[in-house]
Amino acid sequence: MTDSSAAASLLSTIAALRxxxxxxxxxxxxxxxxxxMTDWTHHAPARPAALLLxxxxxxxxxxxxxxxxxxxxxxxxxxxxGLAAGAVARATDIAMALDxxxxxxxxxxxxxxxTVRAGTTLQAAQxxxxxxxxxxxxxxxxxxxxxxxxxxxxxxxxxxVIQSGTxxxxxLGLEVVLASGAVLSSMNKMVKNNTGYDxxxxxxxxxxxxxxxxxxxxRLQPRRAARHTALVALESYDAVVSLLRRLSARVGxxxxxxxxxxxxxxxxxxxxxxxxxxxxATAHPLYALVEHTSFDAADDGERFATxxxxxxxxxxxxxxxxxxxVADARALWAIRECTAEFPARLDPINFxxxxxxxxxxxxxxxxxxxxxxxxxxxxSYFFGHIGDSNLHVTxxxxxxxxxxxxxxxxxxxxxxxxxxxxxxxxxxxxxxxREFLAVSRSSEELxxxxxxxxxxxxxxxxxxxxxx
Amino acid sequence: MTDSSAAASLLSTIAALRxxxxxxxxxxxxxxxxxxMTDWTHHAPARPAALLLxxxxxxxxxxxxxxxxxxxxxxxxxxxxGLAAGAVARATDIAMALDxxxxxxxxxxxxxxxTVRAGTTLQAAQxxxxxxxxxxxxxxxxxxxxxxxxxxxxxxxxxxVIQSGTxxxxxLGLEVVLASGAVLSSMNKMVKNNTGYDxxxxxxxxxxxxxxxxxxxxRLQPRRAARHTALVALESYDAVVSLLRRLSARVGxxxxxxxxxxxxxxxxxxxxxxxxxxxxATAHPLYALVEHTSFDAADDGERFATxxxxxxxxxxxxxxxxxxxVADARALWAIRECTAEFPARLDPINFxxxxxxxxxxxxxxxxxxxxxxxxxxxxSYFFGHIGDSNLHVTxxxxxxxxxxxxxxxxxxxxxxxxxxxxxxxxxxxxxxxREFLAVSRSSEELxxxxxxxxxxxxxxxxxxxxxx
Numbered sequence: 001m002t003d004s005s006a007a008a009s010l011l012s013t014i015a016a017l018r019x020x021x022x023x024x025x026x027x028x029x030x031x032x033x034x035x036x037m038t039d040w041t042h043h044a045p046a047r048p049a050a051l052l053l054x055x056x057x058x059x060x061x062x063x064x065x066x067x068x069x070x071x072x073x074x075x076x077x078x079x080x081x082g083l084a085a086g087a088v089a090r091a092t093d094i095a096m097a098l099d100x101x102x103x104x105x106x107x108x109x110x111x112x113x114x115t116v117r118a119g120t121t122l123q124a125a126q127x128x129x130x131x132x133x134x135x136x137x138x139x140x141x142x143x144x145x146x147x148x149x150x151x152x153x154x155x156x157x158x159x160x161v162i163q164s165g166t167x168x169x170x171x172l173g174l175e176v177v178l179a180s181g182a183v184l185s186s187m188n189k190m191v192k193n194n195t196g197y198d199x200x201x202x203x204x205x206x207x208x209x210x211x212x213x214x215x216x217x218x219r220l221q222p223r224r225a226a227r228h229t230a231l232v233a234l235e236s237y238d239a240v241v242s243l244l245r246r247l248s249a250r251v252g253x254x255x256x257x258x259x260x261x262x263x264x265x266x267x268x269x270x271x272x273x274x275x276x277x278x279x280x281a282t283a284h285p286l287y288a289l290v291e292h293t294s295f296d297a298a299d300d301g302e303r304f305a306t307x308x309x310x311x312x313x314x315x316x317x318x319x320x321x322x323x324x325x326v327a328d329a330r331a332l333w334a335i336r337e338c339t340a341e342f343p344a345r346l347d348p349i350n351f352x353x354x355x356x357x358x359x360x361x362x363x364x365x366x367x368x369x370x371x372x373x374x375x376x377x378x379x380s381y382f383f384g385h386i387g388d389s390n391l392h393v394t395x396x397x398x399x400x401x402x403x404x405x406x407x408x409x410x411x412x413x414x415x416x417x418x419x420x421x422x423x424x425x426x427x428x429x430x431x432x433x434r435e436f437l438a439v440s441r442s443s444e445e446l447x448x449x450x451x452x453x454x455x456x457x458x459x460x461x462x463x464x465x466x467x468x
Numbered sequence: 469m470t471d472s473s474a475a476a477s478l479l480s481t482i483a484a485l486r487x488x489x490x491x492x493x494x495x496x497x498x499x500x501x502x503x504x505m506t507d508w509t510h511h512a513p514a515r516p517a518a519l520l521l522x523x524x525x526x527x528x529x530x531x532x533x534x535x536x537x538x539x540x541x542x543x544x545x546x547x548x549x550g551l552a553a554g555a556v557a558r559a560t561d562i563a564m565a566l567d568x569x570x571x572x573x574x575x576x577x578x579x580x581x582x583t584v585r586a587g588t589t590l591q592a593a594q595x596x597x598x599x600x601x602x603x604x605x606x607x608x609x610x611x612x613x614x615x616x617x618x619x620x621x622x623x624x625x626x627x628x629v630i631q632s633g634t635x636x637x638x639x640l641g642l643e644v645v646l647a648s649g650a651v652l653s654s655m656n657k658m659v660k661n662n663t664g665y666d667x668x669x670x671x672x673x674x675x676x677x678x679x680x681x682x683x684x685x686x687r688l689q690p691r692r693a694a695r696h697t698a699l700v701a702l703e704s705y706d707a708v709v710s711l712l713r714r715l716s717a718r719v720g721x722x723x724x725x726x727x728x729x730x731x732x733x734x735x736x737x738x739x740x741x742x743x744x745x746x747x748x749a750t751a752h753p754l755y756a757l758v759e760h761t762s763f764d765a766a767d768d769g770e771r772f773a774t775x776x777x778x779x780x781x782x783x784x785x786x787x788x789x790x791x792x793x794v795a796d797a798r799a800l801w802a803i804r805e806c807t808a809e810f811p812a813r814l815d816p817i818n819f820x821x822x823x824x825x826x827x828x829x830x831x832x833x834x835x836x837x838x839x840x841x842x843x844x845x846x847x848s849y850f851f852g853h854i855g856d857s858n859l860h861v862t863x864x865x866x867x868x869x870x871x872x873x874x875x876x877x878x879x880x881x882x883x884x885x886x887x888x889x890x891x892x893x894x895x896x897x898x899x900x901x902r903e904f905l906a907v908s909r910s911s912e913e914l915x916x917x918x919x920x921x922x923x924x925x926x927x928x929x930x931x932x933x934x935x936x
Contacts, residue, residue, distance in 0.1 A: 108824060108826060110713070111826055111857065161659065166660060184913055185912070189824040191634075192629060192853075192890075193890040194892045194893065194894055195890050196914075197935075199916055202670065223717070245578070248690045249601070249691070249763065252689070295719060358576060358577075385660075387659075388659040389658040420656075421658075427662065437664055444650045445664070449667070455922065456916065468664060
């Protein structure tokens with residue numbers, strides 16, 4: 001197609017979309033705000049050719065059928081809080097925001113399920129669950145802006161994975177519109193349902209490349225009414241793993257968080273959030289922020305204190321500080337959450353990798369040594385959700401002047417391959433990591449992904465250029 | 469193809485397989501034992517044209533490449549304990565048993581994972597996990613015979629789903645051989661890995677129609693060292709749901725079983741296993757067998773007793789018997805497990821359906837009334853894993869003389885549709901329920917399944933005639 005015939009085709013597609021969805025559901029030009037132009041990565045911002053704002057699943061279906069017929073790329077957009085540029089559209093793409101397809105449809109107390117539309121913010125869904133006496137076991141920093149559709153399309157991780165799994169584990173049913181406009185409604189409420197292929201699994205985590213999620217049935221959990229937090233100092237990474245297994249063996253998934261901080265990160269966090277005053281009198285090789293939860297609101301933390309006391313007595317941990325008040329707990333969490341300050345203080349080059357839990361300590365040592373050898377004087381911070389096998393590394397671009405982010409990515413990802421590690425634990429591939437997907441996936445796996453993509457989206461209209 | 473050219477093609481395929489795998493790995497005729505001819509349903513027994521016994525993933529790959537080239541159907545077989553005839557081969561199929569591809573390869577204590585070959589029995593995998601101080605949270609009656617590959621291919625449910633989910637939830641990594649012979653090795657050990665499509669999910673529960681599972685990485689749980697069992701009498705199905713939610717809110721997934729028995733079933737179980745002496749002095753509308761587990765071996769059941777005592781005091785339950793000894797607990801479980809006697813005592817027409825938890829009581833009332841109306845004098849037994857939304861119904865064929873099993877299936881499944889229920893909670897579709905799949909799946913879902921099947925197995929050689 002020539003440029004001018006492509007432009008004519010795009011215009012006629014937009015006209016057909018206005019006809020089908022109504023003019024107020026199709027925006028173009030300046031009527032498309034900044035928010036639709038990029039995500040939290042600020043990567044490759046562009047104003048899409050049009051922004052669709054469907055109100056119903058039928059709108060989504062009609063719109064996709066029109067775009068599929070015209071071979072017109074469509075980029076689904078949620079809260080635009082992604083960290084892999086997975087929802088960033090090009091100037092020739094049509095974006096589809098799910099904002100108007102929002103709201104909690106039902107809470108089924110007997111089944112312990114929440115039925116929700118894709119454009120609902122995570123926080124609104126959480127609040128509805130809590131009002132009904134339950135808890136939605138999915139939580140992340142972007143909760144006020146991110147949307148359920150995006151959470152599921154990216155298989156979001158976040159704060160509670162160690163206890164309740166990723167977004168995938170919360171899904172019982174899903175409604176998805178395929179590229180053809182066909183509505184795949186599998187709004188199952190049952191825990192068990194072995195009737196053919198579990199189709200919903202394909203769409204969860206596929207970043208909008210196989211279908212657009214419109215509704216979901218999510219599992220609700222009983223409320224964990226009490227939470228107690230401790231900061232623990234450890235001798236070595238082996239001691240970290242031993243503590244994780246020891247706590248798990250004693251209280252299972254009453255462990256609600258197990259966040260590890262290496263000293264560079266910890267010291268940075270203490271400097272930023274506690275005026276440099278560490279909760280400990282001396283420095284330690286490693287730090288763990290551990291949370292214990294209980295369904296019993298009257299739990300006074302005695303059991304958790306006893307467990308940590310025993311670990312201290314037999315030398316499994318070097319020191320421990322248990323938060324006595326909510327303010328204490330917040331101060332401890334603030335150290336871990338100093339990452340919110342990274343964009344203001346650093347030029348963050350972020351990694352979100354995963355490795356087998358036992359290998360993470362070696363990888364950190366290896367990675368730090370190699371970074372120091374390659375770029376002496378670099379400032380790098382290591383931390384992560386170790387109970388979930390997820391390590392974050394942030395290299396400060398200011399400390400490696402003249403080096404591109406891409407070069408740092410390539411350098412670190414190359415180190416990951418021998419460990420069988422993953423280039424994305426939770427943020428996804430999007431545009432940013434597509435080049436590095438082959439570090440973690442074999443050619444046979446990539447070929448199978450392409451075969452599935454072709455089977456479900458033969459014209460390749462859904463989020464082209466993302467993931468594969 | 470004419471019959472004679474088909475026979476010639478089959479013979480040359482078998483010759484090529486002998487060449488590739490060695491003669492001792494390819495059996496034909498009488499060398500194929502009874503076990504390879506049908507599963508626990510005894511449905512459509514047939515001696516397959518050949519039985520392959522691969523020793524390695526490479527053997528599986530070579531064999532499938534040969535069969536794919538020849539368009540030769542292949543039926544994967546595990547322990548042959550299935551309940552849907554999903555592994556039953558026809559006389560013109562080649563069966564592939566994974567028996568020799570067996571053994572636990574590794575237990576990674578830091579990652580809490582078990583790496584296992586598909587032909588390993590569930591019990592062998594459980595024992596390996598226990599020897600390492602962990603627990604494999606998958607358990608079913610067939611544990612001594614069923615194999616991990618079959619458990620995953622059918623997404624097995626079983627005894628611990630309420631606590632730890634189905635087989636799917638235990639899988640972190642999977643190795644699968646596709647119809648082409650391509651080896652899809654995704655032997656991931658990480659809790660989080662968002663690098664493209666989660667391919668393993670497609671093969672779990674697809675009953676060998678998309679690929680043959682050869683190895684898996686399974687998640688291990690800490691050991692639940694104490695178990696306490698109670699039999700509870702309840703006023704109504706609403707009281708059942710209230711008790712489930714009440715216990716869940718107080719102790720989360722420390723509830724290890726929540727099995728409901730309607731009076732017909734309970735009385736039958738008591739007659740068979742306890743000489744007719746019910747643990748209760750009077751009859752009740754419903755019975756629940758409830759198990760409470762703890763990671764703490766020293767848990768003396770006090771907490772569970774307190775919870776049940778409170779429920780008794782405020783009228784939430786009518787009566788409760790708590791097992792004081794292991795023998796007591798076994799006696800209570802024996803009532804629920806009287807199903808083992810069904811084949812000897814009845815002509816069982818079995819249903820394994822699921823419905824939203826809140827609807828199960830209505831469905832049972834409705835179903836019983838309709839059965840009585842249609843076939844007065846029928847004997848039907850209702851029971852199930854209600855915490856998992858799974859209801860079992862067994863109609864005794866002897867009580868509906870002259871009525872085919874098929875007619876009873878069709879009658880009950882037709883009642884299920886308005887509830888959004890599933891024709892298979894855990895046993896799968898196989899051959900037996902293929903005709904009824906459309907009760908639970910829409911035409912769009914079936915079309916998507918067919919598209920995926922074609923994409924991954926274009927010649928349709930893998931377990932043809934099963935599921936879709």
